[in-house]
Amino acid sequence: MGTYGRFPIALAKGDGCRVWDTDGREYLDFVAGIATCTLGHAHPQFVEAVSEQVRKLHHVSNLYYIPEQGELAQWLTEHSCADRVFFCNSGAEANEGAIKLARKYAHTVLNIADPIILTANASFHGRTLATITATGQPKYQKNFNPLVPGFDYVPYNDLAAIEAKIAEHDRNERRVAAIMLEALQGEGGVNPGDAAYFQRIRQICDEKQILLILDEVQVGMGRSGKYWGYENLGIEPDVFTSAKGLGGGIPIGALLCKESCNVLKPGDHASTFGGNPFVCGVALSICRTLETENLLENARERGEQLRGGLEAIAADYPETIAQVRGWGLINGLVLSADTPLTSIAIVKAAMEEGLLLVPAGPKVVRFVPPLIVSAAEIDRAIAATRQALTRSMS
Numbered sequence: 001m002g003t004y005g006r007f008p009i010a011l012a013k014g015d016g017c018r019v020w021d022t023d024g025r026e027y028l029d030f031v032a033g034i035a036t037c038t039l040g041h042a043h044p045q046f047v048e049a050v051s052e053q054v055r056k057l058h059h060v061s062n063l064y065y066i067p068e069q070g071e072l073a074q075w076l077t078e079h080s081c082a083d084r085v086f087f088c089n090s091g092a093e094a095n096e097g098a099i100k101l102a103r104k105y106a107h108t109v110l111n112i113a114d115p116i117i118l119t120a121n122a123s124f125h126g127r128t129l130a131t132i133t134a135t136g137q138p139k140y141q142k143n144f145n146p147l148v149p150g151f152d153y154v155p156y157n158d159l160a161a162i163e164a165k166i167a168e169h170d171r172n173e174r175r176v177a178a179i180m181l182e183a184l185q186g187e188g189g190v191n192p193g194d195a196a197y198f199q200r201i202r203q204i205c206d207e208k209q210i211l212l213i214l215d216e217v218q219v220g221m222g223r224s225g226k227y228w229g230y231e232n233l234g235i236e237p238d239v240f241t242s243a244k245g246l247g248g249g250i251p252i253g254a255l256l257c258k259e260s261c262n263v264l265k266p267g268d269h270a271s272t273f274g275g276n277p278f279v280c281g282v283a284l285s286i287c288r289t290l291e292t293e294n295l296l297e298n299a300r301e302r303g304e305q306l307r308g309g310l311e312a313i314a315a316d317y318p319e320t321i322a323q324v325r326g327w328g329l330i331n332g333l334v335l336s337a338d339t340p341l342t343s344i345a346i347v348k349a350a351m352e353e354g355l356l357l358v359p360a361g362p363k364v365v366r367f368v369p370p371l372i373v374s375a376a377e378i379d380r381a382i383a384a385t386r387q388a389l390t391r392s393m394s
């Protein structure tokens with residue numbers, strides 16, 4: 001339907017952090033399918049898991065027990081604060097599930113007839129009707145009204161604003177039932193959450209029985225250098241969602257929660273494809289490879305190397321670059337407000353230099369390479385970024 005503004009290349013082949021277009025031109029892939037290809041392209045463990053699982057069993061529906069689904073749920077609950085998992089097929093769908101869970105919790109546990117879910121400005125939660133409503137960016141909502149009722153918005157990392165908003169709804173007797181935030185805002189500009197802000201929100205949620213939902217779709221599954229973004233903030237959510245990196249590039253989403261808020265019962269929520277043997281078998285191999293190849297440590301070390309290199313570039317171009325920010329292997333090069341340069345111009349120039357990058361808004365260039373990225377590849381990406389910047393300023 002022509003819904004995408006695309007870059008003028010077609011990709012035909014990949015290996016590790018490299019991809020080749022249909023003309024045979026090689027690129028270093030620091031997009032990784034938008035933070036999804038955890039192990040890069042054609043990783044032996046991934047190829048093996050995919051082939052083995054389709055030979056064995058790929059889909060049967062949730063009418064039956066699925067051993068791979070149980071094993072993946074077990075891995076996820078052992079490596080997070082969650083006790084329960086629901087599997088679906090995308091990030092938006094996982095967040096839809098979180099919204100349904102929050103509403104049922106509000107009705108059945110909190111006795112709130114008309115619950116409000118607070119989300120942040122500049123957030124991104126997906127493209128379904130409920131998740132564009134949750135997304136605090138009017139550009140994604142334009143022309144799709146009427147939106148879903150029951151949402152309100154606050155500026156991100158602003159404690160006074162969220163306290164005032166909760167108090168305002170208390171006065172109007174439309175209580176806040178849940179707060180849904182990204183631990184680090186991805187699409188909204190690679191903006192990390194502030195630990196003190198999130199810790200105070202955790203306290204408020206405990207005091208008022210508000211559910212704290214974290215959207216970990218982009219930052220979770222090791223990308224931040226920890227399994228989950230919330231580990232960088234020193235808190236635990238009641239509910240969180242995962243998708244992008246979870247399947248290493250195959251479509252899977254997950255809604256996870258603590259036992260204390262596990263209100264969904266048989267018949268409440270379902271998905272035909274969700275959690276089938278194929279996606280769960282593959283995701284399980286991604287999870288295990290994170291451990292066997294020490295990819296969290298790699299994400300931390302390579303991330304530090306990347307930020308160091310980008311900061312050196314920033315120091316040379318103080319008028320153009322305002323900031324380098326991020327965690328692990330999700331990082332943003334933030335352009336200054338007064339430069340006429342845009343993130344898209346730099347992404348295009350980087351492509352000419354053989355480096356694939358992706359904008360996160362008009363002024364932030366995002367770096368989300370596979371978690372297997374090597375030190376040499378980081379160095380090449382830094383050099384290509386410097387070239388791209390020089391090229392787009394001349």
Ligand SMILES: *Cc1c(COP(=O)(O)O)cnc(C)c1O
Binds near residue numbers: 092218
């Ligand atoms: C990408 C993204 C989504 C939406 O995921 P889809 O799989 O595209 O539906 C939701 N939340 C965050 C934080 C994301 O980065």
